[in-house]
Amino acid sequence: MTSDLDRTPVTVVGLGPMGLALAAALLERGHPLTVWNRTPEKADELVGKGARRAATVAEAASASPLTIMCLKDYDTMYAVFDAAGDALRGRVLVNLNSGTPNEARAAVDWADERGVAYLDGAIMVQPPLVGHPGSVFLYSGSQDVFDRHRATLASLGDPRYLGADPGLAVLYNTALLDLMYAATNGFLHASALVASAGVPAATFAGLALDWFLPTVVQASLAEQAPALDAGHYPGDLGTLEMNRNALEHITLTSREQGVHDDQPRLMQGIAERAIAEGHGDRNYLAVFEVFKKANAARA
Template sequence: MTQQSSTPAPNSPVTVIGLGPMGLALAETLMKNGHPTTVWNRTPGKARNLVAGGARLAASVADAVAASPLTVVCLKDYATLYEVFGSAAGAAAAGRALVNLNSGTPKEAHAAASWAAARGVAYLDGAIMVPPPLVGEPGAAFLYSGPREVFAAHRDTLARLGDPRHLGSDPGLAVLHNAALLGLMYATMNGFLHAAALVGSAGVPAAEFAELAVNRFLPTVVDATLVAQAPDLDAGHYPGGLGTMEMNLNALEHIALTCEEQGVHAGQPLLMRDIAAQAIRDGHGASNYLAVFEVFKKEAAPGAR
């Protein structure tokens, strides 16, 4: 496989393929930072404002990847990547670097890395952990995985887009972290939305509840606890001195009952209750609530999906 180990000159040319809301934000940020930018999209009209601002619209994907040492791809999924690149573009990309920022699974990322290697393309898989308006802003998290030398060669350019974090040489790590962090986001959002619905059943405004829940409760009871106790997850150490799984199951049962009394959807607390009950069946009744980590680490029973 051809690898790029030398660092490109400052403000080196960059190509962006895929001009949805995120792709547009990537291209605009690169242009704002002085990078000569070539763009391509299956619907050329989406590049109109970029071209007016100085970007070059490539006639084809092959033309686009040939224009720059680095191509940033922001498409729907891996299948679209293969469809868009085809044989001609794949050949044109030989000896160049490709950073793929679509979403998918670790297995798909490994397959894409092999696809790139077979074509002599230096490949990084990546994930964007901010919405389009925050691209280029301080602290915007961009995750990358794949050969460290490829990341190092293009780190300065990638840093224009946001804070670049290289997670390791395994190409599947970026999309794995993406799935984990988005799962955390959805679980957190659902937790807040469910809690707001529960107190809302008594006429409490969501805005009033948010001040207590988000500004007061979560930072001190949840955030600080998780950071302090995360090493216990790695050690499998769940001391129950301040509260056992049995006690937490009792609380979860009361939450579910309260939802039923108030006429609020009880599916989420019932699921949490069932997970705690499984932890107790697995022998963690005297452990603290973090022992549900051991339940999550196990594959779901057949037919549970």
């Protein structure tokens, strides 16, 4: 729980579903709260619970030493806060929208020009989980800003500081979403394969999600992750050439069963590129060397 000493006044700018969740969590933990949104009525429920609705973003930013924003993107942030004039000067802005690492770094320059202490962040949970102690929020940039406001940020969840590079939070966020979509698409495609034989996805999930992913895939990746950093891919237990055959069989089986085959063909193509680059006698993790390079068509 947040102590009385940690109940820093906070302003929240942007009251979409996530912004509303952030504001509600801060209010529930006793922070004096000011809110602003371009559509003022979105704040009605928060105001009914004790929040103050600011008429302008300048008024909102002036009300608290710390402003947390959750807007669409960096361009929206600039448009909103440029209209606030000097209201943020000498105050702290924590940005929890999404974007790219270069956008985050440019935002630091924008903030410095305006005398604003700035911290970039990323939210790794859905709105209903905001405020739970185990819900991870990522932050990067000024460690001083993070340390000074860590107790307040902990009202939202588990704050993780990644480093001084302000682009790290959005980079981690993008990488984790990349993992999420790849894993989800893998499960969906695999479910489509067994569904072609009349097997329900719920039946397949018992084997795929309860046993195969955590016991075979996750455990193996956790054990072998240091090998990625070392570039060490011994093929004594299975080579990339062998894995290329397995990937080809997935593609052929997909076609046989009338299932969309773009995804396995893409994976097969990546393995074939790694083999062409001389990694055929190494294990499958050697495709990491392909992923680390720019696409040849765009290089």
